[in-house]
Amino acid sequence: MTQKTVSDAIQYRRAVRTFDPCKPIDTTIVRTCIEQATLAPSSSNMQLWAFYHIVNQEVKAKIVSYCFDQSAAKTANEMVVVVVRKDLWRKRIQSNLNYLKKVYGDKPLSEQSGREKFAKAYYSKLMPFTYFDFLGIFGWIKYLLFFIIGLFRPVYREVRHKDMRVVAHKSAGLAAQTFMLGMAAYGYDTCPMEGSDTLRIKRLLKLPYGAEINMVIGCGIRKPEGVYGERFRIPFDEVYKKW
Numbered sequence: 001m002t003q004k005t006v007s008d009a010i011q012y013r014r015a016v017r018t019f020d021p022c023k024p025i026d027t028t029i030v031r032t033c034i035e036q037a038t039l040a041p042s043s044s045n046m047q048l049w050a051f052y053h054i055v056n057q058e059v060k061a062k063i064v065s066y067c068f069d070q071s072a073a074k075t076a077n078e079m080v081v082v083v084v085r086k087d088l089w090r091k092r093i094q095s096n097l098n099y100l101k102k103v104y105g106d107k108p109l110s111e112q113s114g115r116e117k118f119a120k121a122y123y124s125k126l127m128p129f130t131y132f133d134f135l136g137i138f139g140w141i142k143y144l145l146f147f148i149i150g151l152f153r154p155v156y157r158e159v160r161h162k163d164m165r166v167v168a169h170k171s172a173g174l175a176a177q178t179f180m181l182g183m184a185a186y187g188y189d190t191c192p193m194e195g196s197d198t199l200r201i202k203r204l205l206k207l208p209y210g211a212e213i214n215m216v217i218g219c220g221i222r223k224p225e226g227v228y229g230e231r232f233r234i235p236f237d238e239v240y241k242k243w
């Protein structure tokens with residue numbers, strides 16, 4: 001199957017609201033695009049995401065109703081639910097540390113290069129400090145601490161519970177877009193949806209309390225009328241600021 005170039009895929013991708021029921025999609029290609037989505041960059045390479053590929057028609061029907069019966073959900077052949085797993089931060093830190101151990105070995109501190117020391121300290125000290133919180137209280141303490149230090153030098157400020165949620169959703173959003181562009185490259189269509197009952201979807205997918213729904217993506221092949229008109233964008237000069 002020939003694939004579009006990145007520029008062509010960007011141009012081709014539209015939020016498709018009606019998919020063609022007569023044009024099936026290949027589940028393995030959707031899976032490949034999800035695999036490509038995991039190559040998206042993520043904050044500190046924490047990869048605090050999970051992708052639920054919905055192919056079961058019964059499960060899909062439930063998600064359709066949780067997406068308020070939107071056409072983009074109702075007519076989709078398959079769906080992908082992008083989930084933020086900020087709650088897995090300890091596990092992801094450990095995976096990064098295991099990876100570093102594999103790359104650098106398990107040398108004593110005195111034999112470690114500067115880069116190795118930095119990378120290991122980053123995941124064993126800085127990341128736990130950044131992600132740890134207790135009822136949001138520690139986040140505020142960190143925030144105030146950095147605010148005071150920030151009076152004298154540039155500091156990282158996204159340390160409160162709400163900031164960390166944004167951090168995790170940002171990376172999941174990049175993965176979602178990577179997925180949609182990957183699909184477009186195959187001539188497959190998608191529609192990102194945040195209009196959904198996220199609590200019901202969480203329960204259906206048996207997700208733990210700490211997981212959050214980033215978006216639901218309907219997948220299929222467009223009907224011409226499934227694209228609602230010409231693309232509308234704010235004039236580029238209004239959003240492009242060259243300094």
Ligand SMILES: Cc1cc2nc3c(=O)[nH]c(=O)nc-3n(C[C@H](O)[C@H](O)[C@H](O)COP(=O)(O)O)c2cc1C
Nearest residue numbers: 013014015017070072191192193194195196215231
């Ligand atoms: C985070 C996000 C949530 C969205 N939620 C919905 C949605 O619930 N229903 C829908 O029909 N479109 C949804 N959209 C699609 C946007 O409306 C669409 O991307 C926008 O109108 C631009 O059109 P285009 O993607 O075809 O260029 C969403 C898009 C994003 C990025």
